[in-house]
């Protein structure tokens with residue numbers, strides 16, 4: 001099993017303030033999805049809400065000839081987060097994400113972007129949605145083979161009617177942003193897979209969309225280049241705070257990139273949570289099985305191992321932040337020979353010791369720590 005680091009949670013970016021706050025004071029969601037269904041097959045619209053809707057996938061197919069690719073799914077994508085949609089092949093990831101911009105027409109449910117009803121949009125508004133507000137980065141880049149890198153990046157702006165000088169300048173900026181300076185005049189066929197993916201990314205970024213939708217963008221890349229591209233996405237996200245929806249079937253990619261992960265099975269979401277929630281508190285046996293081989297100490301934080309300090313422990317020992325991983329704490333405790341203090345700024349939240357840290361790694365519930 002390769003090492004997995006998760007990212008610290010994304011702080012709400014400044015751009016999030018552009019969204020109106022919700023009733024509870026949190027920023028309004030970018031996408032808001034409720035009771036969404038996509039059924040393929042004859043008389044598909046009769047399935048949601050009918051008794052057949054509850055049939056297992058195979059039986060539904062046998063009895064009705066229909067496939068419920070997305071089944072009664074509800075979630076919000078929050079401004080500035082990386083929202084990962086994960087699941088095995090055929091679980092409905094691509095269909096779900098394509099429904100967000102109606103590249104696939106949902107069968108029923110509701111769908112809003114920044115409070116606007118996506119299902120009520122006419123063709124022109126939908127075009128605007130896909131070009132300016134929620135741009136898709138595909139696995140097979142969709143590059144034009146006879147155009148140079150710079151022209152491929154500028155292409156999206158060209159179809160938006162942006163003037164040549166302006167689109168060239170913007171494209172050059174994006175080429176630099178994704179680390180392709182010097183390769184502007186090559187054709188896609190003269191680039192490696194990873195470089196081609198960067199061109200695809202630069203093209204999506206050039207349109208400056210509010211949300212980037214990634215459909216398994218890196219699954220064709222070899223592991224090292226894939227790792228590079230994941231770093232690139234993390235860097236871009238850190239620099240810009242842009243909202244991202246990212247499809248993957250790869251658990252370590254999901255854990256590395258996601259602020260929150262929706263785990264899909266047979267068209268439904270079986271669990272939606274942070275990497276720590278999914279690994280630390282799997283919702284059912286399916287999820288438990290899915291995350292069984294994840295090195296828990298690299299995903300779970302010290303919050304899971306906290307206890308109250310005893311006399312003499314308040315002022316000595318190494319200090320760690322509450323989002324430090326169990327792995328980092330084990331190292332700190334091993335080096336110092338005593339418990340580590342968990343500090344939220346100047347406030348002491350508790351301490352973690354050798355025994356409790358190991359108990360968390362072993363998957364035991366630790367008394368007094370949050371579930």
Ligand SMILES: Nc1ncnc2c1ncn2[C@@H]1O[C@H](COP(=O)(O)OP(=O)(O)OP(=O)(O)O)[C@@H](O)[C@H]1O
Pocket residue numbers: 040041067068069087088089090091092093094095096249
């Ligand atoms: N156009 C279609 N017509 C009929 N069934 C479809 C269609 N598109 C997808 N499906 C079915 O819907 C289900 C979900 O497919 P989808 O492509 O969304 O899954 P996925 O999780 O993205 O899979 P992968 O990781 O292999 O791309 C599958 O059973 C698939 O066979």
